[in-house]
Amino acid sequence: MPSPCDPQHAPVGEVGVALMMIDSRLKGIHDGKTETDAQQQLLIRQFAQSLGPDGANDVLDGTCTLIYMFMSWLRKVHEQHEKDVIEYVVPNLVATMRMMPKSCPTEVIPIMAGLVTAAGLGLSPNLWRGQYGDWTDEEMTPLEATAFLLAEHINRIADDPDFATRMITEALASAEED
Structure with missing residues (x-):
């Protein structure tokens, strides 16, 4: 029986914009910036x-x-290594x-853990989250942090600081060709 959280029912959204934001954070960290500078924060706020x-x-x-x-x-x-991703x-x-x-306030960490668990089980994270009501303002930064941390984890596994971004960019390019 198909799940109402099946990814085929989920909106894809602005993946390119989201990737740009995550990539900007990754590059900032790798350039030694531990905090986003005021100008970048202003540009992101204006863009949003x-x-x-x-x-x-x-x-x-x-x-x-x-x-x-x-x-x-x-x-x-x-x-491939017979391990459980979750x-x-x-x-x-x-x-x-x-x-x-x-x-990441403590009270939203379980939501982000559930979101990642849903994705790890092959469910749509946004449809899974949607079951529990609208997104809150308190969840926005942790959501970005979740995507960032997963990208950084992938980059460490691949031993390539741009691997996660490149992987998504190539998938988007391939989807456009189809």
Whole structure:
């Protein structure tokens, strides 16, 4: 019986914009910037405001699509080694988020863990989350942090600081060709 959280029923959203935001954060960290500079924060805020509510929802859906794609890749890699992706990814994600109390308040960490678990099980993260009501403002930064942490985890596994971004870019290019 098909699940109402099946990814085929989920909106893809603005994956390119979400990827741009995550890639910007990854590059900032690798360039030694531990905090986003004020100018970059202003540009991101202005960009988000220019999208309007529908555009912001599209970026949110795009971020969930990234999480799904990242977890799909991680699931395949873990299965090749006969390991469970949820067992190896979710506890590390939760532990890292607990060390980021300003970005990831304790009360939203279970939601992000559930989101990643849903994606690890092949379910749509945004449809899974939608079962519990509308997204809250408190969940937006942790959602971005979740996508960022998964991308960084993939980059470490691949021993390539641009692997996660390149993987998504290639998948988007391939989808456009089809």
